[in-house]
Each structure stands twice: as C-alpha cells, then as structure tokens.
Amino acid sequence: MRKIIWFVAFLPILYILYKLSWGFEYPRYVAGFIYEHGGSVLGKFPNDPLKFIADLLGITAIQFLIATLTVTPLKSYLKINLIKYRRLLGLWSFTYAFMHSLFFFIADNEGNVSLMIEDAYKRPFVFFGLSAFLILFMMAITSHKKLFSKFVKWHKLVYLAAVFISLHYIMSQKVVGLDVAVYVGVLVGLLVLRLLKR
Amino acid sequence: MNILKAKSWDMNENCVTDEKVYNERRSLMKIAAIAGAGAMMPLSLEAAKTYPGKALSFNKNKDFLNLTATDYDKITTYNNFYEFSLSKDGPAKLAHTLEPEPWSIEITGEVEKPMVVDIAKILAEYPLEERTYRFRCVEGWSMVVPWIGFELSYLLKKAGLTSKSKFVQFQTKYDPKMFPEQDKEGFFGNIPFPYVEGLRIDEAMNPLTLMSVGLYGKTLPKQNGAPIRLVVPWKYGFKSIKSITKIHISSSMTRSTWNEVNPREYGFYSNVNPDVSHPRWSQAKERPLGAFFKQKTEMFNGYETEVASLYKGMDLKKQF
Numbered sequence: 001m002r003k004i005i006w007f008v009a010f011l012p013i014l015y016i017l018y019k020l021s022w023g024f025e026y027p028r029y030v031a032g033f034i035y036e037h038g039g040s041v042l043g044k045f046p047n048d049p050l051k052f053i054a055d056l057l058g059i060t061a062i063q064f065l066i067a068t069l070t071v072t073p074l075k076s077y078l079k080i081n082l083i084k085y086r087r088l089l090g091l092w093s094f095t096y097a098f099m100h101s102l103f104f105f106i107a108d109n110e111g112n113v114s115l116m117i118e119d120a121y122k123r124p125f126v127f128f129g130l131s132a133f134l135i136l137f138m139m140a141i142t143s144h145k146k147l148f149s150k151f152v153k154w155h156k157l158v159y160l161a162a163v164f165i166s167l168h169y170i171m172s173q174k175v176v177g178l179d180v181a182v183y184v185g186v187l188v189g190l191l192v193l194r195l196l197k198r
Numbered sequence: 199m200n201i202l203k204a205k206s207w208d209m210n211e212n213c214v215t216d217e218k219v220y221n222e223r224r225s226l227m228k229i230a231a232i233a234g235a236g237a238m239m240p241l242s243l244e245a246a247k248t249y250p251g252k253a254l255s256f257n258k259n260k261d262f263l264n265l266t267a268t269d270y271d272k273i274t275t276y277n278n279f280y281e282f283s284l285s286k287d288g289p290a291k292l293a294h295t296l297e298p299e300p301w302s303i304e305i306t307g308e309v310e311k312p313m314v315v316d317i318a319k320i321l322a323e324y325p326l327e328e329r330t331y332r333f334r335c336v337e338g339w340s341m342v343v344p345w346i347g348f349e350l351s352y353l354l355k356k357a358g359l360t361s362k363s364k365f366v367q368f369q370t371k372y373d374p375k376m377f378p379e380q381d382k383e384g385f386f387g388n389i390p391f392p393y394v395e396g397l398r399i400d401e402a403m404n405p406l407t408l409m410s411v412g413l414y415g416k417t418l419p420k421q422n423g424a425p426i427r428l429v430v431p432w433k434y435g436f437k438s439i440k441s442i443t444k445i446h447i448s449s450s451m452t453r454s455t456w457n458e459v460n461p462r463e464y465g466f467y468s469n470v471n472p473d474v475s476h477p478r479w480s481q482a483k484e485r486p487l488g489a490f491f492k493q494k495t496e497m498f499n500g501y502e503t504e505v506a507s508l509y510k511g512m513d514l515k516k517q518f
C-alpha cells in the first residue's frame with residue numbers, strides 16, 4: 001500500500017517532466033514513434049507551461065488532501081481502516097502544496113518575500129491559498145510521533161484549510177466549471193461528514 | 199531613386215519548392231523516421247503539417263509584419279470559446295459542429311443602409327490583408343497571430359454611418375446545434391448566450407480594428423471563430439468576439455457579455471493596461487504561449503501610439 005501511494009505520488013511530477021522534455025528536440029525516431037502511438041496530446045510541450053505546472057501541482061495537492069480527509073469517514077462509516085497511511089497522504093498533500101506555492105513564489109513573485117506578502121494582502125485568493133499552505137506546513141512539521149500527540153488538536157485546522165483551499169480554487173477561476181464544482185463539492189461533503197460526527 | 203537590381207543570390211518565384219512537393223517530401227521523411235531509418239537528428243514535426251482551411255488571397259501589410267508569430271499549433275489548440283467548452287484544449291476538439299458556410303452578417307441599427315453581407319462575398323471581394331498582431335488574454339497569457347482580414351471601418355462605411363452612430367454591438371451566432379454549450383447556460387456556470395461585445399464608434403473605425411477571416415494564410419479554424427471574427431489588438435482577447443452574425447449600430451452604449459457577468463472585474467473598454475490590475479490578479483506581466491518566462495505587458499498591448507488618443511482625458515483606472 002505504501003509503495004502504491006509513493007508510486008501514485010510521483011506520477012504528476014513525472015508527467016510534468018515528460019511534458020517539459022518536449023521543449024528539447026527529441027531524436028527523430030523517438031519523436032516519430034511517440035507521435036504515431038501516443039498522439040499529439042501526450043507528446044507535446046504545454047501551450048502555457050507556467051499555468052500547466054501550477055495547475056497540476058495545485059490539483060494534486062487537493063487530491064491528496066481529499067484522500068487524507070477520506071480516511072476517517074472510511075473508518076467510521078465503512079469500517080475500512082487506512083489510518084496508518086493518513087500521515088503519508090497528508091505529507092504528500094503538503095509536498096504538492098509546497099511545490100505549488102514555491103512555484104508561484106519563484107514564477108510570480110520573483111522570489112521576493114515582500115512581493116509575495118503584498119500579493120497575499122492585495123488578492124484574497126492568494127491570501128486563502130497561502131493561509132491554507134501555512135496550516136498544512138504547521139501540520140507537516142508537527143506530524144512526527146512525539147510532537148503529534150501535543151499538536152493533535154491543532155490538526156483539526158485541516159478543515160479550515162479545506163475551506164480556504166475551496167475558496168482559493170474557486171476564486172482563481174474565471175468561470176466555475178464542472179471539475180472545480182466536483183472538487184469543492186467533495187471537500188465540503190467531507191467537512192459536513194466531520195461536523196455530523198461530532 | 200531606389201533601383202532594385204536582382205542580386206546573384208536572389209531567387210525568382212519558380213525556384214520555390216511547390217507546397218505539395220514540400221509536404222510529400224516531409225511526410226516521406228516522417229515515415230522514414232518512424233521506421234528508424236532516421237539518424238539522431240533533431241526533427242521539427244511542426245514543419246510536416248500543412249495548415250488546414252481554404253487558401254485566401256491577400257496582401258501583406260508591411261506595417262504589421264515585424265513580430266514573430268506564435269506556432270500555428272499553439273494558436274489553434276489554446277482557445278477560449280465557451281460555446282464549446284470551458285477548457286482551453288476543448289474548442290479544438292469540439293468545434294467540428296460549427297458550419298461556417300453558408301454564413302452572413304446582418305448589419306442593423308443606426309446606419310444609412312442596413313444590409314446583409316454574405317461570407318463568400320467577403321472572401322472574394324473585400325480588401326483582405328495580413329497583419330501580425332499581439333493578442334493578450336485577460337487571464338495573463340499572450341500570443342502573436344498572423345491574421346488575415348479587412349478593416350472594420352470598410353464594412354461600416356459601406357453601411358453608412360450617421361450622426362447617431364455612436365456604438366457598435368457584435369453578436370456571436372446563436373445556434374445550439376452548432377454551439378452545444380449555448381444550451382447548457384447557467385448550469386455549472388457557463389456565461390449567458392448569445393455572446394455579445396461592443397466598441398465605441400471611434401474604436402470601431404480605428405484602422406487597427408480588423409474583421410478577421412483567416413490566419414496563417416488560410417480561412418479561420420473553427421475553434422478560432424470561423425468564419426469571421428473581430429480582432430481588436432489593444433484590448434483583452436475577450437473583446438475580439440468570434441463567429442459573428444450580427445452587427446448592430448446604436449446611439450447608446452452597447453452590452454458586453456463579460457461586463458454583464460461581472461462588472462467589477464471586466465469593464466466595457468477592457469484595454470490592455472499593465473497598471474490596472476484585474477481585481478484577482480496583476481496584469482503587469484504576461485505568459486507568451488510556449489515560453490517559460492513571463493514578459494512585461496505593454497500599455498495598450500504595444501499599440502499606444504495608434505490608440506492612446508482615443509482615451510484622452512479618461513481615467514483608465516475607473517473606465518477600465
């Protein structure tokens with residue numbers, strides 16, 4: 001199970017590297033082969049590479065967050081116990097959120113902290129994203145066995161992070177499409193399940 | 199006097215490889231490459247493609263050819279065309295339902311001669327020219343497109359403007375059989391249809407404002423707004439409305455779809471302006487398609503000398 005999670009977690013990174021590799025010229029027979037068998041969708045440099053990378057990192061963080069939050073309801077409603085993998089799933093969510101934030105920090109704010117703070121202050125969707133990331137960051141550094149017992153009650157803030165991420169995701173769109181609605185719907189559903197359980 | 203003499207290295211037109219031969223050779227090379235016969239040499243598959251569509255006859259406008267155009271592939275696979283999909287790659291896959299022929303544009307309202315113009319007539323008789331323009335999307339990406347088209351003023355002059363002609367409204371064809379998303383309005387947030395856009399008459403009459411019928415020398419691909427669309431290079435891309443069937447000239451300010459959807463975020467003018475942020479993101483920089491680094495966005499998208507005078511005395515932060 002652990003191996004599967006690690007494998008799945010590396011797929012988006014590998015996909016990004018693969019897509020970006022099309023920025024280089026491939027040897028002719030490799031390119032021809034992939035064009036014939038993989039189609040131009042697979043074998044193509046992204047049209048808008050910065051957006052492609054940022055979106056994929058962000059979406060993957062959301063997917064891992066959903067997986068993390070699903071562990072508890074799976075146990076209480078369906079008696080499926082995956083609790084020992086929850087930390088790993090949560091850490092992957094944090095890792096992708098970290099890469100997503102770092103990517104924006106470099107590509108958008110030119111690695112300038114004051115620009116990032118200004119951005120977060122001026123733009124609510126950056127504020128929500130950054131706040132959610134800080135919550136995940138706090139959870140990641142206190143997820144170690146010793147600290148976890150002390151900080152466990154603070155880990156409930158993950159639900160606040162889920163709300164912030166939903167807002168962040170919706171506000172980053174021009175129009176809320178079906179995909180966004182589904183992700184946010186699932187996050188809200190998990191939050192409701194949690195509230196019902198109390 | 200400037201006398202042009204043929205240089206020894208000049209070639210005449212006869213020396214140019216015929217397009218068909220060129221492409222046949224290309225596809226042969228591709229087959230050879232797939233068979234593994236090709237050595238380890240770089241291959242640009244882009245060159246193997248012919249651009250689809252009907253060839254157009256046009257003049258090249260020398261004033262607008264100094265930019266390097268974005269790849270054809272990028273221009274035609276990264277589109278906002280909500281009548282087909284909210285995604286960028288959706289329109290290229292889904293726009294096959296659009297029937298660009300027969301097609302006509304109806305011109306109504308405050309004009310001397312309301313009229314209906316057929317697209318075949320436009321392609322055959324109008325003064326088509328090629329102009330390579332910058333195109334900047336409000337979302338923060340940009341490209342450079344070699345459009346084929348004619349000045350909108352040519353069409354408006356034909357219809358005859360009056361003292362009451364103050365604004366021009368454009369409308370995308372409304373036909374859910376051709377544009378499937380027009381039927382699904384409202385559910386999971388598509389925008390209201392039919393899509394409408396507007397210009398002030400002096401903006402519409404500006405020589406930069408084009409009605410485009412093609413790109414890269416051929417008729418417009420469906421996903422790019424076949425058979426005819428507006429191109430206003432100093433405004434955000436959504437102003438350049440696609441697949442137009444109606445042009446209505448009026449004496450008062452016209453509607454504009456995005457302005458109605460969210461007036462706080464999308465103004466009627468929507469001029470490209472690096473100093474006026476979108477409420478949710480900065481407009482100071484842009485991502486040229488295919489590029490890894492952002493570049494600075496220019497005032498009026500680089501057309502300041504041509505259009506700044508249109509907005510003299512206006513507060514562009516308020517009238518954005």
